[in-house]
Amino acid sequence: MKSVIIRPFENDDLPGAAAALIDVHSTDGYPVEGVDQPEAWLRSADVIAAWVGEVDGSIVGHVAIMRPHGEDAVSLWMQQSGDQEDQIAVLARLFVVKAARKHAVGERLTQAAMSYGSEQGIRLVLDVMTKDAAAMRLYERLGWREIGRAPHHYGxxxxxxxxxxxxP
Structure with a gap:
């Protein structure tokens, strides 16, 4: 097994993370919006915290926790829980290059984000396209609970x- 390192995102990681994102978009069509400006997409001002996954010194994955911006998952959770928006953040920008998917990188990135949410007292929500069945299985295996469905608008x-x- 190759050694997988999960660590906080640093500015020097941007080119490697952007290259990984472009790779994932070409194999999986994620994100559906495309990646015309991958570095800007990864370093949005809404990012609260982010992590990368590294295998043999190369960045193979990424995840971020982001401030809410009217996402359906945020609205649904606020309606169901009574939580205020400042108690909620969005797990987003999770991707792993195809070559690294058998090394639990996505799971470990998600767990890093979940630990951060717990430590900060922030409830994490997300939405995932129904076409991304592997991502849905990952979240469900880690205890995430479906709270509703909504169309994701883009383009x-x-x-x-x-x-x-x-x-959870």
């Missing part, structure tokens, strides 16, 4: 069905 009037989840 020029396009949409795809998504499932909204809340962390």
């Amino acid at each position: 020029n009037g396009q949409s795809i069905d998504a499932v909204c989840y809340v962390a």
Whole structure:
């Protein structure tokens, strides 16, 4: 087994993370919006915290926790829980290159984000496209619970069905 390192994102990781994102988009079509500006997408001002997964010195995965911006998962959780928006954050930007998927990188990245959420007293929510069955299995295996469904809108009037989840 190759050694997998999960660690906080550093600015020097940006080129490697952007290259991994472009790779994932070419194999999986994630994100559906595309990656015209991968570095800007990864380093959005809404990122609260982020981590990378590394195998043999190369970045093979990424996850971020982001401030809410009107996501359906946030609205659904607020309605169901009574939590305020400042108590909620969105797990997002999770991706792992295909070559590294048998090394539990996605699981370990998700667990790092979940630990951070717990430590900070923040409830994490997310939405995942129904086409991304492997991601849905991962979240469910880690105890995330479905809280509803909503269309994910992108591009020029396009949409795809998504499932909204809340962390355990």
